[in-house]
Amino acid sequence: METMTTSLDDVRTAINHASAVAEAWAETPRSARAAGLEAVADGLEQARDVLISLAEEETGLPSGRLSAELTRTTFQLKFFGDLIREGTYLDVVIDHADDRWPAGAPRADIRRYNLPIGPVLVFSASNFPFAFSVAGGDTASALAAGCPVVVKAHPGHPQLSEMQAEIVRNALESAVGLAGVFSIIYGQDAGVAAVTDPSIKAVSFTGSYQVGRMLYDLAMSRDEPIPFYGELGSTNPVFVTEAAAHTRGGAILEEFAAAFTLGGGQYCTKPGMLIVPRGESMAEQLVGFPLPSPGRLLTSTVAAKFTDRLAILGASDGVEVLIDGRTDDPMFPRATVLKTELGAVIANPSLSEECFGPASLIVEYADFSEVLEFARRLRGQLAVGVQGAQPDAQAEALLPIVARVAGRVVWNAWPPGVSVTYAQNHGGPYPSTTSALFTAVGSGALARFVRPVAFQNVPDALLPDELQEANPLSLPRRVDGAPE
Amino acid sequence: METMTTSLDDVRTAINHASAVAEAWAETPRSARAAGLEAVADGLEQARDVLISLAEEETGLPSGRLSAELTRTTFQLKFFGDLIREGTYLDVVIDHADDRWPAGAPRADIRRYNLPIGPVLVFSASNFPFAFSVAGGDTASALAAGCPVVVKAHPGHPQLSEMQAEIVRNALESAVGLAGVFSIIYGQDAGVAAVTDPSIKAVSFTGSYQVGRMLYDLAMSRDEPIPFYGELGSTNPVFVTEAAAHTRGGAILEEFAAAFTLGGGQYCTKPGMLIVPRGESMAEQLVGFPLPSPGRLLTSTVAAKFTDRLAILGASDGVEVLIDGRTDDPMFPRATVLKTELGAVIANPSLSEECFGPASLIVEYADFSEVLEFARRLRGQLAVGVQGAQPDAQAEALLPIVARVAGRVVWNAWPPGVSVTYAQNHGGPYPSTTSALFTAVGSGALARFVRPVAFQNVPDALLPDELQEANPLSLPRRVDGAPE
Numbered sequence: 031m032e033t034m035t036t037s038l039d040d041v042r043t044a045i046n047h048a049s050a051v052a053e054a055w056a057e058t059p060r061s062a063r064a065a066g067l068e069a070v071a072d073g074l075e076q077a078r079d080v081l082i083s084l085a086e087e088e089t090g091l092p093s094g095r096l097s098a099e100l101t102r103t104t105f106q107l108k109f110f111g112d113l114i115r116e117g118t119y120l121d122v123v124i125d126h127a128d129d130r131w132p133a134g135a136p137r138a139d140i141r142r143y144n145l146p147i148g149p150v151l152v153f154s155a156s157n158f159p160f161a162f163s164v165a166g167g168d169t170a171s172a173l174a175a176g177c178p179v180v181v182k183a184h185p186g187h188p189q190l191s192e193m194q195a196e197i198v199r200n201a202l203e204s205a206v207g208l209a210g211v212f213s214i215i216y217g218q219d220a221g222v223a224a225v226t227d228p229s230i231k232a233v234s235f236t237g238s239y240q241v242g243r244m245l246y247d248l249a250m251s252r253d254e255p256i257p258f259y260g261e262l263g264s265t266n267p268v269f270v271t272e273a274a275a276h277t278r279g280g281a282i283l284e285e286f287a288a289a290f291t292l293g294g295g296q297y298c299t300k301p302g303m304l305i306v307p308r309g310e311s312m313a314e315q316l317v318g319f320p321l322p323s324p325g326r327l328l329t330s331t332v333a334a335k336f337t338d339r340l341a342i343l344g345a346s347d348g349v350e351v352l353i354d355g356r357t358d359d360p361m362f363p364r365a366t367v368l369k370t371e372l373g374a375v376i377a378n379p380s381l382s383e384e385c386f387g388p389a390s391l392i393v394e395y396a397d398f399s400e401v402l403e404f405a406r407r408l409r410g411q412l413a414v415g416v417q418g419a420q421p422d423a424q425a426e427a428l429l430p431i432v433a434r435v436a437g438r439v440v441w442n443a444w445p446p447g448v449s450v451t452y453a454q455n456h457g458g459p460y461p462s463t464t465s466a467l468f469t470a471v472g473s474g475a476l477a478r479f480v481r482p483v484a485f486q487n488v489p490d491a492l493l494p495d496e497l498q499e500a501n502p503l504s505l506p507r508r509v510d511g512a513p514e
Numbered sequence: 515m516e517t518m519t520t521s522l523d524d525v526r527t528a529i530n531h532a533s534a535v536a537e538a539w540a541e542t543p544r545s546a547r548a549a550g551l552e553a554v555a556d557g558l559e560q561a562r563d564v565l566i567s568l569a570e571e572e573t574g575l576p577s578g579r580l581s582a583e584l585t586r587t588t589f590q591l592k593f594f595g596d597l598i599r600e601g602t603y604l605d606v607v608i609d610h611a612d613d614r615w616p617a618g619a620p621r622a623d624i625r626r627y628n629l630p631i632g633p634v635l636v637f638s639a640s641n642f643p644f645a646f647s648v649a650g651g652d653t654a655s656a657l658a659a660g661c662p663v664v665v666k667a668h669p670g671h672p673q674l675s676e677m678q679a680e681i682v683r684n685a686l687e688s689a690v691g692l693a694g695v696f697s698i699i700y701g702q703d704a705g706v707a708a709v710t711d712p713s714i715k716a717v718s719f720t721g722s723y724q725v726g727r728m729l730y731d732l733a734m735s736r737d738e739p740i741p742f743y744g745e746l747g748s749t750n751p752v753f754v755t756e757a758a759a760h761t762r763g764g765a766i767l768e769e770f771a772a773a774f775t776l777g778g779g780q781y782c783t784k785p786g787m788l789i790v791p792r793g794e795s796m797a798e799q800l801v802g803f804p805l806p807s808p809g810r811l812l813t814s815t816v817a818a819k820f821t822d823r824l825a826i827l828g829a830s831d832g833v834e835v836l837i838d839g840r841t842d843d844p845m846f847p848r849a850t851v852l853k854t855e856l857g858a859v860i861a862n863p864s865l866s867e868e869c870f871g872p873a874s875l876i877v878e879y880a881d882f883s884e885v886l887e888f889a890r891r892l893r894g895q896l897a898v899g900v901q902g903a904q905p906d907a908q909a910e911a912l913l914p915i916v917a918r919v920a921g922r923v924v925w926n927a928w929p930p931g932v933s934v935t936y937a938q939n940h941g942g943p944y945p946s947t948t949s950a951l952f953t954a955v956g957s958g959a960l961a962r963f964v965r966p967v968a969f970q971n972v973p974d975a976l977l978p979d980e981l982q983e984a985n986p987l988s989l990p991r992r993v994d995g996a997p998e
Contacts, residue, residue: 053918102618109617118992123937123957133593133934134586138927142937142958145917147950250734254944257951420973429976433629433967434537441972443622450617452995453607453626455968460738466631466965467741473607473995474626474966481950482958483917484939488925489904492913506997508602511936511957513990513997 034188035217041224047210048149048178049229055211056146056176062206064111067174069205070165071104073197081193085159088187090326090361091293096160103160106167106450110174110476119175119476120144122496122507127487138487141497144480146176147257148231151224153245155236156186156328157296163187164194164214167450167471168234168259173202173212175479180230181214182221186329191216225249232257232479234470236298238335239263239384239461246464259478260464261457263384265302266445267393267408268415269401269432271424274442275310275417282417283316286390289444291365294324295388296332299413299445302385305372305393305401313369313392317352321365324355324388333360336387340366343391346381348374355389363388372400382408398424405431410459410466413438413445435459437466518672519701525708531694532633532662533713539695540630540660546690548595551658553689554649555588557681565677569643572671574810574845575777580644587644590651590934594658594960603659603960604628606980606991611971622971625981628964630660631741632715635708637729639720640670640812641780647671648678648698651934651955652718652743657686657695659963664714665698666705670813675700709733716963718954719744720782722819723868723945730948743962744948745941747868749786750929751877751892752899753885753916755908758926759794759901766901767800770874773928775849778808779872780816783897783929786869789856789877789885797853797876801836805849808839808872817844820871824850827875830865832858839873847872856884866892882908889915894943894950897922897929919943921950 036044055063074081078100085096113119123142131137150172154163161167164181172179183191195214202211215224225233225248233249233256235242242262249258270282289301306312327333337360344351348370355366366389375381375393385391395401405428408414414436418425433439437458438448448456454472457463463470468478490499501507507514520528539547558565562584569580597603606627615621634656638647645651648665656663667675679698686695699708709717709732717733717740719726726746733742754766773785790796811817821844828835832854839850850873859865859877869875879885889912892898898920902909917923921942922932932940938956941947947954952962974983985991991998 057914098618100618101616105617125935125937131933131935132585133589134582134584135931135933137933137935138931140933140935140937142939246739247734250731250739255730255734255948256944257949418976420975426976429972430541430978433969433978436967438968438970439972440970441976443971447619447622449615449619449621449624451609451615451621451624452992453609453624453968455626455966457966459965460740464739465741467961469966477951481943482939482941482953483920484922484937485917486922486924487927488913488923491904492902492910492925494914494917508936 036215036220038219038223041215041220042227044180044213044215045149045224045227045229047213048180051208051210052148052178054208055178058206058208060114060117063174063176064115066202066205067107067111067170069201070198071107073201074100074104074165074194077193077197081190084190084193085187088190089159089328092325095293099158099160102450103166106161107165107170109450110170113473113476114174117503117505119480120496120505121482122505124497124507124509126510140484140486141493142482142484143496145483147479147481148177149180149229150177150479151180151182151230151233153182153221153233153235153237154184154191156184156332157293159187159190162236164191165198167475171475172479175476177479178211180224182224183214183216188216222248226252228254230256233259234478235260242464257478258464259468259470261298261470262461262463264298264412264458264462265382265384266299266411266413266415267303267305267382268301268417268444269405269428270304270306270417271419271422272307272398273419273422273424275307275312277419279310279312280315283312283319285444287316287319287321287365289446290390291322291324291388292446294327296328296386297446299448301390301415301445303382303391303393305395308394308396313352313367313394316367316392324363324365327361327363327387330361332386336363336385339385340389343368343381343385346378349381367392369394372404376404402427402431405435408435410462411436412456412458412462413440415440415445417442437462520699520704522703522707525699525704526711528664528697528699529633529708529711529713531697532664535692535694536632536662538692539662542690542692544598544601547658547660548599550686550689551591551595551654553685554682555591557685558584558588558649558678561677561681565674568674568677569671572674573643573812576809579777583642583644586934587650590645591649591654593934594654597957597960598658601987601989603964604980604989605966606989608981608991608993610994624968624970625977626966626968627978627980629967631963631965632661633664633713634661634963635664635666635714635717637666637705637717637719637721638668638675640668640816641777643671643674646720648675649682651959655959656963659960661963662695664708666708667698667700672700706732710736712738714740716741717743718962723747726948741962742948743952743954745782745954746945746947748782748896748942748946749866749868750783750895750897750899751787751789751866752785752901752928753889753912754788754790754901755903755906756791756882757903757906757908759791759796761903763794763796764799767796767803769928771800771803771805771849773930774874775806775808775872776930778811780812780870781930783932785874785899785929787866787875787877789879792878792880797836797851797878800851800876808847808849811845811847811871814845816870820847820869823869824873827852827865827869830862833865851876853878856888860888886911886915889919892919894946895920896940896942896946897924899924899927899929901926921946
């Protein structure tokens with residue numbers, strides 16, 4: 031694989047272009063920005079076959095999955111287009127002047143809405159070469175919000191990145207007539223330089239804890255610190271109550287086997303731990319299954335890290351290796367199953383850190399009160415699953431506890447599969463993300479790239495159209511405290 | 515003044531109590547939390563006279579201003595109570611399952627709302643001993659959101675802090691029956707220890723750039739970084755167009771003189787620069803006015819910093835001291851007026867840094883296109899004012915530019931006076947705050963202390979009441995993409 035790198039001069043040029051066009055893109059009407067996103071979606075659809083075969087070659091992911099992911103990606107571009115046309119994300123709030131406002135002084139006329147935050151740097155991920163890559167959710171939501179985007183390509187799929195970038199650039203230029211709204215850069219040094227460039231106003235990142243934290247620290251130590259939306263790592267434990275294990279343990283295991291090997295176990299939402307009652311021999315049952323083949327890993331870096339992590343886990347106190355997935359070719363491991371007791375995980379919390387790849391740890395508990403205590407102390411997770419029955423006192427006690435440590439709580443289903451919807455939350459307390467207040471997927475993702483500005487006492491003719499009294503853009507608004 | 519300090523053991527105890535009660539406070543019904551806030555407001559009102567005379571003594575601020583500030587503070591507590599009763603801040607979004615959802619895979623039933631983020635540390639400010647202190651906006655919004663609060667008292671008004679803390683504690687305990695939801699700590703070391711305590715989940719701060727950035731860096735370097743909502747400093751320039759200067763220059767100057775000396779010039783929104791056309795001799799006119807007496811400064815630290823800053827400004831190239839406010843007693847300066855040319859500020863941006871106290875810099879411009887360029891390059895501001903006419907091409911060009919660097923744009927009025935309303939935005943790009951995405955005042959302030967969590971496929975009976983299909987709490991919601 032040829033290593034592509036962008037020179038620091040070219041990084042600076044790309045960011046200068048983004049900065050120079052920021053005002054024009056912010057002021058491009060929302061309908062035109064939406065049209066630009068739709069043009070990108072159309073461009074990707076037109077190149078579907080070649081994109082998918084290139085993705086297959088570069089990532090090793092199966093074409094069926096890639097095809098669904100591309101559909102999701104083009105849907106997502108249009109979804110954000112629809113959202114900005116509708117305009118709720120602008121959060122228009124209007125307070126008329128009120129001499130009797132009881133706050134110690136008269137209230138002036140105050141009107142607020144959201145402005146784009148400025149050029150955004152997007153680090154793309156290896157495991158979703160469409161949905162979390164060049165034209166994925168971060169790019170789509172930042173562009174939709176009115177922010178120019180500089181993508182740092184993931185080295186795992188450089189040709190695919192370049193082809194997607196070409197499509198995005200051309201589509202935006204021909205639909206909107208602005209150059210520099212989107213660009214792509216390659217290489218670690220380029221990424222580091224971009225994070226510290228004063229013209230970049232926010233960063234989104236999907237990747238490993240180590241790299242994510244390093245970039246996060248860089249962003250925070252700038253003269254002007256900027257929001258850093260990092261998705262760093264999550265184990266996504268799934269808890270099985272005694273009732274669930276007893277009534278449908280076999281079915282749960284079958285689904286679990288599919289879930290933790292899906293996409294080679296290379297999902298940020300892979301269930302990395304299954305917490306089961308001791309009496310049902312679920313680990314032993316799982317080993318008896320014909321486990322799915324995980325396929326090729328994404329990159330040699332992923333393979334090396336996976337091998338290392340398995341060695342550490344396998345050598346840890348109290349951990350039993352039921353199926354050692356290591357093979358002669360580290361790029362093609364088998365599904366790996368480890369087993370331990372809840373007490374061992376409580377004694378050694380590093381066991382519950384993410385293992386990226388097709389492995390999962392079955393954790394047996396003897397007493398559900400220990401499970402509740404364990405759940406209470408979990409570090410932040412993107413998702414936590416609960417497999418329960420109804421009624422089920424254990425599940426009832428567990429659900430509110432896991433809601434406090436997770437971005438998403440999944441009932442009798444599995445964490446992978448983060449649908450692009452209005453209510454979605456793909457986020458969670460640290461270290462699953464660096465900012466638990468925001469989602470990376472779904473309509474809420476727009477909020478990462480806008481900031482409020484209020485206008486006080488400004489005459490109607492001088493207000494932005496979005497805030498004018500007659501509501502010429504027909505935006506949803508709150509007026510004097512109530513929805514209009 | 516006696517120096518009060520809290521031992522590190524007592525800091526740890528206070529935070530442990532906050533952490534222990536966090537679940538119970540989060541689960542206290544919103545109506546009961548609102549009642550708790552109202553009890554605090556009532557307690558403050560009952561002690562109004564003694565609070566105001568103590569505040570007068572400790573801060574030197576005049577009683578009329580303090581009385582209005584206390585009214586604002588008790589209003590604010592009730593305002594946040596009303597907001598949580600109403601529930602928009604919970605941002606309830608419901609997506610029903612949809613097999614035909616065109617995102618590449620069927621959509622599960624997904625429901626999202628906001629949960630409190632956990633114990634919040636509030637650094638109170640010296641210049642608003644009620645509204646930005648013990649029971650001020652940060653405390654009120656964090657408590658309303660369901661977060662326990664630990665206040666780090668400002669050393670400028672220790673007795674007043676203790677008295678307010680006593681009122682808050684008693685009111686919450688008797689109204690809600692929970693101890694540990696609120697506590698107060700004293701001393702720099704206590705504050706630093708609290709910022710780095712793992713049980714603290716967010717920090718709010720109002721104060722100087724130096725201290726704010728130091729605490730911000732501490733919060734970011736934790737094993738688990740946390741949101742830090744810091745308000746650090748802002749010059750709040752006010753631009754006067756040629757038409758405005760020509761038609762009502764005298765009136766503008768009269769208002770300006772009141773605005774920059776208000777509260778001793780110790781407002782975070784004090785207009786620190788007035789940018790005026792050269793031809794109108796506005797600086798000389800101002801010097802001819804009988805300028806208001808700023809009164810006593812808040813603390814000897816403020817006085818020492820003000821004296822130092824004036825010395826630096828006065829000695830800067832191109833700066834002319836029209837009225838030197840320094841007197842024999844640094845606690846009682848006079849209003850200080852400095853004058854320079856726009857070119858000097860462009861050449862030396864440090865001239866436009868905040869000078870906390872009763873001083874302002876008159877900046878003369880010769881050419882309005884230079885003003886636009888200067889505005890474009892301004893660092894982040896809490897507020898920017900524009901004094902214009904109608905029609906006024908200069909104002910029209912300037913307004914969208916200043917909106918990009920400010921949290922609030924004020925037309926023909928003055929930045930001080932941040933009303934507590936729905937649309938208010940008291941925030942702004944760095945360095946005016948450390949998080950331009952949030953406001954510290956108004957209904958949006960609640961958003962700083964909650965985070966989203968989504969529930970996927972969870973049966974109605976197991977969902978939190980807030981998310982149940984029948985909407986038993988009658989909350990505002992978005993369902994399948996549209997407001998209900």
